[in-house]
Amino acid sequence: MNKLSFASDYQEGAHSAIIERLCETNLQKSAGYGLDENTADAREKIRAACSCPDAAVHFLVGGTQTNATVIDALLRSYQGVIAAESGHISVHEAGAIEYGGHKVLSLPHKLGKLDAAEIREYCETYWHDGNREHMVMPGMVYLSQPTEYGTLYSLAELTAIRAVCDDYHMALYVDGARLAYALACEENDVTLPDLARLCDVFYIGGTKCGALFGEAVVIPDPTLLPHFFTIVKQHGALLAKGRLLGLQFDTLFTDGLYMEIGKPALRAADTLRFAFQKAGYRLAFDSPTNQVFVVLTNDEMERLSESVEFSFWEKYDEAHTVVRLAASWATRLEDAERLAGILGEKETMNQ
Amino acid sequence: MNKLSFASDYQEGAHSAIIERLCETNLQKSAGYGLDENTADAREKIRAACSCPDAAVHFLVGGTQTNATVIDALLRSYQGVIAAESGHISVHEAGAIEYGGHKVLSLPHKLGKLDAAEIREYCETYWHDGNREHMVMPGMVYLSQPTEYGTLYSLAELTAIRAVCDDYHMALYVDGARLAYALACEENDVTLPDLARLCDVFYIGGTKCGALFGEAVVIPDPTLLPHFFTIVKQHGALLAKGRLLGLQFDTLFTDGLYMEIGKPALRAADTLRFAFQKAGYRLAFDSPTNQVFVVLTNDEMERLSESVEFSFWEKYDEAHTVVRLAASWATRLEDAERLAGILGEKETMNQ
Amino acid sequence: MNKLSFASDYQEGAHSAIIERLCETNLQKSAGYGLDENTADAREKIRAACSCPDAAVHFLVGGTQTNATVIDALLRSYQGVIAAESGHISVHEAGAIEYGGHKVLSLPHKLGKLDAAEIREYCETYWHDGNREHMVMPGMVYLSQPTEYGTLYSLAELTAIRAVCDDYHMALYVDGARLAYALACEENDVTLPDLARLCDVFYIGGTKCGALFGEAVVIPDPTLLPHFFTIVKQHGALLAKGRLLGLQFDTLFTDGLYMEIGKPALRAADTLRFAFQKAGYRLAFDSPTNQVFVVLTNDEMERLSESVEFSFWEKYDEAHTVVRLAASWATRLEDAERLAGILGEKETMNQ
């Protein structure tokens, strides 16, 4: 029997509705580079979902590519991007932002989140530094929603960060690689129209949220980034058969699928959290979305890894480790329950 | 009724065998970033097809991305890449090579092809120039097979260019975006093992040759580009669900499919060439693969465009234009014959 | 006895007035990075000489550095710079422009000059190309005055190019590395105020025109390039002891020295041209400024090089070579006359 796997949220292919569309349209001919009708439909539906009828919407293939392209487009050569030390662009993009010539100005985080007051203080310090003309100017703020820690910015927090961006003439960009898991979460109070109102650019993640691949970049004010198509091309990020992106997002934004698609992951994650706690384990921190972070002794980790795949998050202390389990739109509740069962047996055995 | 379309060779989705595999494997879980079994299988089959058991094989999403990543990996900061003035990297990649810091050293071409003697002369001139240390050093040669003009390098020509590369310590890189159409062509005498023997790096095109997307980068000597994985990541070119690339190339290299998949396109292109000539039109030049280049009067072009989609290639003179018709693996012979019929009617009418 | 040398126009140090100022001010303390009074004075005098009281004036060290910094500041990431194939940035800057991520869009030249009509045609073609979004957008035009061939743009020619720039929303930048030799030339009708009126940015050369080093970048509309100081710093082009640049340009722009400093070079060059022609040699082309281009047989070149240093320009044919002799502000007329004498002897011997 296969191991249970909660190793990541991109282990499966795509939602069945997407696969069907892919099969149906496979031999239809269409224009390349996103100039086809599927893509036009997807754009229109995303604009509607964001209550932002004028937005420019571009479809790219993956997250690092999207971040590198958008950040390079938003910044002038002498500007850098403020991000959490734990942000994807700070650590796990192999220097893609620097490859584009820009410094990541990393700030301490609280469970993956930046704090408006700390961003303000950073900017205040920069703009009052007599040597600031010898330094990298902060030109934008990068956030992820949910964060790498699975946590969420509240509408109040996001509004406060927007105010800092306004005060210091910075763009605000939100990386929504896992956005469906925020939108499906009861705790979340930030809607797509909120993002469109507060961000200069944000992206709606497909790769981790039910698509084979793809991220939808939303630019509420399309005059902000003229020639973005060419910037995408220059970054090697323009898909020839753009309709593949169009039809996936068209499907995700038909009948509100994107708003629902994260729910099974949240239910599975809740089941896991409850099971771990019931079995006497401690959650490393409170994370309301599709990722679960548990403190295990190194022995427990070893033993659990015999039947379950998960990922190392960080060392807790000499004897303990924090591990991450990720559920996705495709996670079957029965798999979460099987894991609960395994943990329950252990609990019994431990008594 | 829909227009006939010969607008490009990436208008359709993927070969049915690929779509089947995609459906079958959709909900299987697999490791990301090309660490899955499908990808391992694809690698193994490509190594076998290239008679190159040690080659490193990496799968990227698209052509511009692949060119930018490979060229940046092969060159040192002070080196440039020799390419035909008509080469894809010279004109149609929006400056992606320069974005990586490298100059494209463009040379005149003959129907899309570079000439070994001219490359040699360029290098000779460079290395004898007293100011060469103030100039960009040629560090590699970029070719496409087939070229943008649909023409082919012969084995003798490729061998001669390899010799120039050896003499001037340059890498040789072949862009095989349309490689299936070379391999399927009777006129072609350059095999995959030849490419593996003569090139430092080459790529086997998927996007235009039966896949939804994807290009397989072959590095015959894997010690040449250590850490290529990280370079791919840094360029935003690493697909999270790498298995999508793996399963497509695994399919294309099962039972020799890739060697056959170009044939329908060649047959359709031959049909078109014959029909145009029979109808009294002139081919702009001899192009043996899947693209057909015809000289039309501007009026003829206008009229034909009412029933057929094709693309503008270049102005011939005030009164004439060269247009391009592209067939693909998915082109139905009946469509080529329908176009032949349309041309035949005109021929009749013209008489 | 030493050989005569006409090898380049940067063989000597600086004008005696500069050396005096350098000695006088040597142990005065001043603020760094161009915030000192010498630099403020130089700025003011250059503004006055350009009849451009609001211009921003920045002092950099050398030409390649200045070109790379200004071009990177003027262009957006997806834009390239139009330049003559013979332009310094096209061939002799080791890829400095590409290092900054920008393509040099090189056009054919006539004796080093671009033609307004050809620039217009290039832009027209670009903006009408259906694939232009996949191509590098021309964002600016780079000219040199005098050109690398020692030729001059007339006011009419420059005005025509400005009009093309206006029509296609491009910046116009003039590299004045040898500007003093244009300003001192009778044939020239382009003044500093003309440059300030017609260019978005230009630079007044010091290194080849009487300074130890240094180039003065003039930005007539200072709002065009905010934060240019930081861009200069980022390019490693900010001199710590900026006053060295300030005092040199302050001296060059005191009592009209810069308008006069090129004259000895022009007289020497005229003497050389006259002597070569009198001795039966042919000038390669008409070049009115401080450089002289002569066609020699390979034997004559060999023989002359025994007593005179000059530089190879280009092969003329199998038997002939074009060589360049450069005079500078520091060239003594007696040296030009000595060379005339040597040529005269040969002439006599040849009779």
Added chain:
Amino acid sequence: MNKLSFASDYQEGAHSAIIERLCETNLQKSAGYGLDENTADAREKIRAACSCPDAAVHFLVGGTQTNATVIDALLRSYQGVIAAESGHISVHEAGAIEYGGHKVLSLPHKLGKLDAAEIREYCETYWHDGNREHMVMPGMVYLSQPTEYGTLYSLAELTAIRAVCDDYHMALYVDGARLAYALACEENDVTLPDLARLCDVFYIGGTKCGALFGEAVVIPDPTLLPHFFTIVKQHGALLAKGRLLGLQFDTLFTDGLYMEIGKPALRAADTLRFAFQKAGYRLAFDSPTNQVFVVLTNDEMERLSESVEFSFWEKYDEAHTVVRLAASWATRLEDAERLAGILGEKETMNQ
């Protein structure tokens, strides 16, 4: 009367011996780009001083330029440079390293210094991280000697860092912008031959150490960086009149001048330290070279600034500030004594 100024160590011009050489050689003609005899002599003397007869020695103009050029030359595209958070490249080079495509991997510092054990731990963590292929690889270590805090690495410390570099295949690069102040310091036990033995590249500072400008890059093993000349050119860092650099370093390395030139600065700094302490002020930390860091109340700072120029270092707490006073090779002991006098009066007044 002028204010006393201890604002920086680059307020004056150059040592009188340099000015004399500059005047003497001013109208001599020489080859450009460092191919002249002065430069050859300077190279030879620096090789001798470093006991490194094979070293390549290149002369650049300024520090940021030198750092950006050397770091870009040493790193492969996917590598970053480890530096102290307080390092010049981390904060005060306006993103010049990132402009070249490389991430600065900043580590905490102790008074400007990196610790071998912490570098080792960073590398150990990186090389054991399962995601390291998605991260920037540490490719080199950047140190400054003396540091920005005026502190010194001991030979033992430097040797320990070299060992870490060896273990993790990293290059070691030392920024010697103020190296003369280390070499002149009694506490220092790191010689030029030690640097040549332990570093892959280091530079000997001229700008802050008696030259008008200029930094001498020493590459002990010249095969390490082939084509460095072209890299320098590409970075806009090649001075046309290279002899200006050559004659300055030739002078600095004649009769051991460079080993002595820092001494007046150290004496002046000692005088300042003694005077501040005697007057009851506290040094912020122990700094043995030419910079003095003092804790003042904000009121004291205000008052002192009426008669003395110094620079803000950092806020100490709400009521106190750390200020920096810099002495240089040109600082007159009498100026330090005048400041001591001013402080003495205050002390008296305070009693």
